[in-house]
Amino acid sequence: MYKILLNTTALLLLTSQPLFAQEVTTKHENLTLNAQMQFAEGSSFADGVVLITHGTLAHNKMELIETLQLLLSDSGLNSLAINLSLGINDRHGMYDCQVPHKHKHTDAINEIGAWTNWLKNQGAQNLVLMGHSRGGNQTAWFATNNPTQIKAQVLLAPATWTDEGEKNNYQQRYSQSLTNILSQVEKANKDTWLKDTNFIYCANSQVKAGAFLNYYQADERFNTPFLLNDIKIPTLVISASEDKTVSDLPKMLSQVSNSQVEHRIIEGADHYFRDLYADEVIELVVEFLENQE
Template identity: 40%
Template sequence: MTKTLKQLGGLLLLAAFAGGAAQAADRVELEHDDLTLVGHMETAPGSTIEDGVVLMVHGTLAHGQMEIMQSMQGLLAEAGYNSLSINLSLGQDAREGMYDCDSTHRHKHEDAVDEMVAWVDWLKEEGAERLAVLGHSRGGNQVARYLADQVDPMVEKAVLLAPQTWSEGYSEKDYQSNYDTELAPLLEKAEALVEEGRGDEIMEMDFIYCPDTKAAAESVVSYYREDPRMDTPTVLGETSIETLVVVAGADETVTDLEEKMADRVDDEHIEMTVVPDADHMFRDLYLYDAADAATDFIGWK
């Protein structure tokens, strides 16, 4: 798509959303582990769930109808693809919107995998006959873990948009930069509490994007321990599902993805593409390029 056509198409799409002309995704619910999970299903014109669904997972403390996810659903629908964009519960019942930083954090990074399993089972029960999965940012790492640990045989393809990377010592440096506070004493306390079987004990601290909040010790350990599986290219070495990694060329959040993928691109089941000049959220219509790459790769149409 040329730049001019991309700009025109993007303006028309944004105008349609603003004016309510675009078909809104249908809100759906699923009961799981004493929580109500929420998702938004968008069905392509002339399509049914039996034709297949792309299950979509958002990034850190976000939700399935944030701009990048909602816009991607619209572009997938235009290309003839059904999609279900889920809200990870993050330990909250019927959660919608961005995570409320005033709430106590009791969620763990790995919780997403079980919720993806539940949603895949739901989609199969609803009649889906083929599935793909798509994750953005931290959601990309969580999708990769799902592929490595509990993937359903019906899942054919995976697309990871600017997925999370990790390196030893990163969490400590990032925490110090964000909060001018050392992470190590907090993590040591949390690890000790978990070791004592007191992982549900609450700590007052800055946590992820939330300053001056509260988090369970087991949550602190989950998000901040030294864990090579927080590095998506590393996890992809454990998978076998055909996967496309979409790198944002001007990403200032995940800055080393293309470099780290050098160890993976020779794997038979892994492909990588770069969207030049795109930021981490694929703003300014670069999401068109990501959507084109995703639909070409999934290849159902």
């Protein structure tokens, strides 16, 4: 059972339903989580909500997320853009690499669940999940485990993964062998703090052993197309033709055989769907959701 906490601003939002985003909060595992709730004109929770999850070490006010919320509102769709806590109470903005890392990739799955429950407690119907990059993978992971809780999902340039690719990327970024580091970390207590450790995008960081293993131990579920083979809900995957971050996504998706999964490519867009490409994203999303009616 999740304890719900609404701040004063959120209470005003529930009654007046303004057209701009306002912050709401909820409690989860002794942490305060925050998110931006935005209603379309004349809409309420009962009209449905799109729950948006950002990418790696990012936040809900990055350009892409804010743009998506505005465009969704213009299209008559409510949205809730969440900030993953990454182990920090009431976190805002990009994660500071100087802060010790105790968060896990899988923490996000539970936090998406907390916000899903929050929305349902507000009377939200027809929940749709949306996730970008790593957040797309975490969204698909949640949907795989909880297919009855949501109506559909939209994945924007979701993360891909292979064991070989992960090791090569780590070697190229840090000139270190991930295999050797994992063999050492696996012998440590999961609560041990690792010092001067290269972790995700943060060089020479302080990281808990359990967190390092959660992000780097081989697990096919890190690969979003792997999850989509068995997904039970309507899923729209949007990739970008100029995406250098998950450039193998279209090839991997071509190997997914599931009638629930639809793949669309936006020509010219990069990983962040900048400028007018975000409009194309919303056009595809609106069309997709109309087909679910």
